[in-house]
Amino acid sequence: MTPPTAQDGARERAAWLRVFHDAHDQARTLVCFPHAGGTAGQYFPLSAALGPDVRVLAVQYPGRQDRCAEPAFEDVSLLADEIARLLAEPQPASLPVLFGHSLGALVAFETAARLEHRYGAAPAGLIVSGMQAPYRRTPTRLSGDGEEAALEALLRLGGTDPAVTGHPELRAMILPALRSDFRAAAAYRPGSCPSLLSCPVTAWTGRDDELTPGDVHAWAEHTTAAFHARDFAGGHFYLNGFPPLIVEAVRTAVTRTTGATGQARTRTDV
Template sequence: MRLPTAHNGASDRAAWLRAFHGACEQDRTLVCFPHAGGTAGQYFSLSAALASDVRVLAVRYPGRQDRCAEPAFDDVAQLADEIAQLLAEPRPAFSPVLFGHSPGALVAFETAARLEHRYGAAPVGLIVSGMQAPYRRRSLRRSGDGEDAALETLLRLGGTDPAITGNPELRAMILPTLCSDLRAAAAYRPGSCPALLSCPITARTGRDDELNRDDLRAWAEHTTAAFHTRDFAGGHFYLDDFPPPIVEAVRTAVTPMTGCFAQARTRTDI
């Protein structure tokens, strides 16, 4: 699928970026990228919890919710092209922090690379969650390429209620988009933009996730600035509903990133 490249200002931003709270501009802005099969609405509770300190913008991918009539994306690079252009033009008063979970971390990373190297509008930070570093990626373990295999992967990772297996309407609503997102993640190859960022990177995971910790720490190779890692109780979807410890971890990551761009390179490992 080819995504459109021409933009119509505010209407396009509204289609792609959802602000649940704090409509006015703030100097701390967090742009959130959903996981495979995910929606912008999954960041509502995070936005509500951070509203007094941070303006949260959730990316609205095509092919779901009120964009369900549009084809789902099948190319991470094209999706990042679209989002980076929206975030860069016109130049925002304050550079954002980007936050992506699972394949959303890949989209966030590619968007950050375009903002910095194509538009000269580097984000002030990147938070990646539940995903290997781009050059250390391995495909999710799947038993095939169809909807049943995609659902098996989501159930194994704890990303949905098992009751969906017996509900044809829910399956029809969720699985086509999930399959498209997983295919895009599987086909993703880094390198369409320079891979080294000048902003700090924070990498996170659930302690029970099947993610290899060395692959998570390898995100350090993608920044010349500070790098930190941290794990939390839970599996791949440890951040579901954003319980208070996760909210506070996001807040404490965003605050220094937005408060001071230049940081000495330091490392804090799991």
């Protein structure tokens, strides 16, 4: 078997980690993880707003858009294995902040755990949004195991345009990956990697989401560093389109956490 080349590695990295805008040499790095059924492109407006001071890498999961020919992952742990490997090899010049929403929060958390405990490259920070802390979460139960049930659940949360339901081609494009993502979320159980992090953790939610304050604040138990919690007006997808308030919150969180590993533990709700 021919060993992989540097060019092969670059192609693999480009398939998984999308860069939409240029950043300067000293830019902080933010790695973004989409929600169930989501794509890297949903972080395009955030990348545009944060550049060039923050370099946004948006994860493109297999099984969607230009990766539709690849099988989608139905195991959060295996998905995190792949992403952590790509982020850790070679060792980055500066440690990234990881940011995940909904299912993406679980993938980001598991990726952070692997970076720290397997590769000795703890991220600078972790921002989780719209998700219960791993040991408190109640997996989403669909009314069925098929694609239609997954789409119904996403529509109920406001995660996609209802017009999709009447467009056969769009439905065919998103439903297989969406079903796999919901299966991954339902099957997820923490513990495949040590889950105590040494980086600061920031947890956000929409005020009209179904999460309780306890669900959000329990994320504090996953770090020995600083913990911050905040809520925003809106429901589960309060950050859709990344309006200015959310962009500035992300910018503040990235600035606050970059280089902050090893701080004494504090808890702040802002």
